[in-house]
Amino acid sequence: MRAAVLVFPGSNCDRDMAVALKAAGAEVQMVWHKDADLPAGVDVVAVPGGFSFGDYLRCGAIAAQSPICKALVAHVERGGYALGVCNGFQVLTETGLLPGALMRNAGLKFVCKSIGLEVVTSASAFTEGYNAGDVLSIPVAHHDGNYVADEATLAQLRDQDRVAFHYTENPNGSTADIAGILSENRRVLGMMPHPERAVDAAHGGTDGQALFRTLVGQLENV
């Protein structure tokens, strides 16, 4: 299984993401934002956390216009998989690949701690290694994780079982405690918490491991 990790100026979780994917068995290539093409044969594109372009204008807005994001959109339109974590989730909403937007935390503070993350659906290549209702311990570290969408979008996410994760205790004011959502074809996951920071006992927990292992395992058998 081949994965590409996008790197923007200001990305800072790109190497953690690469380590997590490699540990799960993926071949990983880092791809610079100015590249117009993804490496041939890439199965999944990971958009990492950080502060791409200094969060100027809006978080993820400038990154979403970069040449590599045009290739990312084409990859997803072809049925490719994508995982966006934290700033990566913001980039995915700014490209329009996922609905809604991420606003400043309701408490206005940067939130950096481990939180309880409830798995809402196991029906995706990302979450199949968990059971719905499992509560994971995963770190969050963000200033703009307050998920907002209009009523029609929220109803659609609920009806199509596309909310992947809920916070057990909402740290940022996110609508309906939403921490992560799936695309309509369930091949794109955006989430604010950092599963790549919970894949090694030295991290203090390994609850994120199953996400990467399941994803790599699923795509190897395609």
Place this chain on the structure above:
Amino acid sequence: MKARVHVMLKNGVLDPQGEAVKHALGTLGFDGVEGVRQGKVIELDLADGTSEATVTEMCEKLLANTVIESYSVELV
């Protein structure tokens, strides 16, 4: 020529920063501030003859996130 673009959160979208500013004004003793909404002003220096439609396209593609923000364009 110049264009001035005003970007505001849409009505109904909670503005945590506006709420904090409102609270701070209250603690400074300014009574009667019933609401604060915070937005952005973006000034563009443009080649003469740039159409308002082009600036609108800039807003739609980049300057505003129309999921949560509304915008208005003023040519000056």
